[in-house]
Amino acid sequence: MNLFFEESGDFKAGSVLSQAGEAYQVEMASGKRNKVKAKDVLLQFTSPDPVSLMEQAKAAAADIDLEFLWEVAGEEEFGFAELGAEYFGHAPKPEEAAGLILALHTSPIYFYKKGRGRYKAAPEASLKAALAGIEKKKQQAIIQAAYVEELKQQRLPDALKPLVLQLLFKPDKNSIEYKAMVEACDALQTSPPRLMLGNGGLATAKDYHLSKFLFDSFPKGTAFPVAPIPSLPDNLPVADVQAFSIDDVTTTEIDDAFSVVTLADGKIRVGIHIAAPALGIKRDDALDHIARGRMSTVYMPGDKITMLPDELVETYTLGAGQTRPALSLYVTLDTQEWTVVSTETKVEAIPMASNLRHNDLDALVTEEHLASGAGEYPHKAEIAVLWQWAQVLEKGRMVKREGFGLKPEQTNRVDFNFYVEDDVVSIVRRKRGAPLDKIVAELMIFANSSWGKLMHEHGIPGIYRSQGGGSGGWAAKMQVRMVTHAAPHQGLGVDQYAWSTSPLRRYTDLVNQWQIIACVEHGVTAPLVATFKPKDADLFAIVSGFDAAYSAYGDFQTNMERYWCLRWLAQENARQVDAVVLKDEVLRLVDIPLIIRLPGMPQMARGAQVKLDLLRWDELDLSVEARLLEMLTTVADDLGDAEDDLETDADTPPDVVLDDTLLGDEAAAAAEEIAEQTADGAGIEKNGETDTPVAE
Structure with missing residues (x-):
């Protein structure tokens, strides 16, 4: 005797060897023996043999007309034997009955299983819906196959064109x-981005990097919503100064300027003037929501995405020949010892005499020329005064740093500025610590520290940068934190440091400007009327949101700088290049801030120079392959001190380009250790848009 039975959802046939109660010992065609319970047996038969039965049953199942079978089944639950007699018109043969069971079991859209060998026909509506779904899937499979063929031919189907970014x-x-x-x-053995580059879904690798950033950070686009632009206040006193700014040639958001006046008693009064958009923007108005949504201007070589609409920037920027609202910090100095006699903060309008540019003055305003008085350039006398004071300020900060247990900052480093025009990139080396850089850096640090102290003394919260004094290892202790109370910034050598000097470009500075203006206008009652009251929970939300946005923007800028470094290699057809060893297998090219990891490189001293052969690079994944050609004998002098670098504010994107995914954790950490970050807000003028090249 043979059995046709169900086992674990599968149907099998075998020969009975023995029976014990409600169980059979069944031998399969393979020779394997199964124990089969009587309740699982669907058919008992003597012929054909089990193997033939299964073959004939599968053939019979394939011949069954499912639609006709469904019609015959009716609406009531049935057993397979009953339906078989109706369908075949006679008591089904074993192979027919087994074939019917297979057909019923493999057609769940037509028949619902109700028990062992029992089924029920699906309702007509459900069947029609299921059949429509199957037909839809068939059509989709046809369409999908057509898409695949087009893509394999490096053509982008029309239906995919508006979906490229979403697909990626x-x-x-x-x-x-x-x-x-x-x-x-x-x-094609390729990746989605390369596929889209090949078929025109992406024009260039640059489009890929930019599109990814915009998709993540600006999903609604970079256009500004319509918002009323406030008119300039007309009730501000006009300062009796002729102010000037110092910026890179590409800077359009000019938010800091200086003035120098000699007083009747021979003392000097230095004015540090910061654009005051906080006079026009109010908390929770449309412009505030715009600025808070972006948190900062986004920089990249050759372009930027501003925090505020161009119309507002044009209204409040400190442009030459204009009189504009400003928050001014006046510092009276005794030039005998260059000591600070007094400070005063005013809300006023300042006349702007000039917008000076690094590109025009760097070659003229050098330490040598300042010492000898050589050269002719605008505001020469004022710059000379500021230079002397800046050196005193720096010296004082270094003493303070040493008091915190840190070494002095290293200034023997090189920064790199990127300029892009018509997709042609220029990467210009600039030595950090040039006089104009140092003037801006030191005066901004002084202003941010002074205004941080002002908010603290008036008992109102602000957004501060703090470094040092944490717990854990050295890196944890020196991690820069954003806090809402005054705390030391050991890396800068100041007792408190509140970003306040870039309100057109950073939301934290705009917030602090609201708070500082409250101190100026209301004095001891400032805590009652300040935009953000003590313990305002919204201030903590701003800190958190700013940290996240600023980090994402910094990563994007770093990636774009790396991309443009690779573009520079192609543009200059650079194959054999000089590089300097940062640490172990991590090197930086001499001419551009491109970091390369060279596995297996012989052990060399940090700062040693080598010649590399660049084998290939990839602008999409930002990778570089190189081999060592020659070890040179010269040692670079622009790396600074590694230990000192760890003591600095590491939150600012360095002027060397780091990419953990490309270098690996160890190499990236080494590169970051050597990264030229002397202070908070430090580094190069990213496309001329930072407040200060050294620190801010």
Whole structure:
């Protein structure tokens, strides 16, 4: 005797060897012996043999007309034997009955299983819906196959053109478009971004990097919503100064300027003037929501995405020949010892005489020329005064740093400025600590520290940068934190430091400007009327949001600088290049701030120079492959001190380009250790848009 039975959802046939109660010992065609319970047996038969039965049953199942079978079944629950008699018109043969069972079991949209060998026909509405779904999937499979063929031919189907960014960065993995892209990538042995570059979905690798950032950080686009632009206040006293700014040639958001006046008693009064958009923007108005949504201007070589609309920037920027609202810090100095006699903060309008540019003055305003008085340039006398005071300020900060247990800052480093025009990049080396850089840096540090102290003394919260004094290891202790109370910034050598000098470009500075103005206008009652009261929970939310946005923007800028470094290599056809050893296997090219890891490189002293042969580089994944050609004998002098670098504010994007995903954790950490970050806000003028090249 033979049995046709169900086992674990599968149907099998075998020969009975023995029976014990409600169980059979069954031998399969493979020779394996199974124990089969009587309740699982569907058919008992003598012929054909089990193997033939299964073959004939599968053939019979394939011949069954499912639609007719469904009609015959009716609406009531049935057993397979009953339906078989109706369908075949006679008591079904074993192979027919087994074939019917297979057909019923493999057609769940037509028949619902109700028990062992029992089924019920699906309702008509459900059947129609299921059949429509199957037909839809068939059509989708046809469409998907067509997409795949087009993609394999390096053509982008029209239906995929508006979906390129979504497919790359936030795909619906159940969509036929995504499945087609993945299938084509598998067939071509490539990645989705390369596939899109090849078929025109992306124009260039630059578009890929920019699109990814915009998709993540600006999903609604970079255009500003319509918002009323406040008119300039007309009730401000006009300062009796002729102010001037010092910026890179590409800077458009000019938010800091200086003035120098000699007083009747021979003392000097230095004015540090900061653009005052806080007079026009009010908390929770449309412009505030715009600024808070962006948190900062985004910089990249050759372009930027401003925090505030151009119309507002043009209204409040400190442009030459204009009189504009400003928050001014006046510092009276005794030039005998260059000591600070007094300070005073005013809200006023300042006349702007000039916008000086580094590109025009760097070659003229040198330490040698300042010492000898050589050269002719605008505001020469004022710059000379500021230079003398800046040196005193720096010296005082270094004493303070040493008091915190830190070494003096290293200034023998090189920064790099990026300029892009018509997709042609220029990367210009600038030695950090040049006089104009130091003037701006030191005066901004002084202003930020002074205004941080002012807020603290008036008992109102602000947004401060703090470094040092933490717990844990050295790196944890020196991690820069944003806090809402005054705390030392050991890396800068100041007792408190509140970003306040870039209100057109950073939301933290705009917030602090509201608070500082409250101190100036209301004095001891400032805590009652300040925009943010003590313990305002919203201030903590701003700190958190700013940290996240600023970090994302910094990562993007770093990636874009690395991209433009690779573009420079192609542009200059650079194949054999000089590099300087940062640490172990990590090197930086001499001419551009490109970091390369060279596995297996012989042990060399930090600062040693080598010659590399660049084998290939990839602008999409930002990788570089190189081999060592020659070890040179010269040692670079622009790396600074590694230990000192760890003591600085590491939150600012360094002028060397770091990429953990490319270098590996150890190499990236080494590169970051050597990264030229002397202080908070430090580093190069990223496209001329930072307040200060050294520290701010």
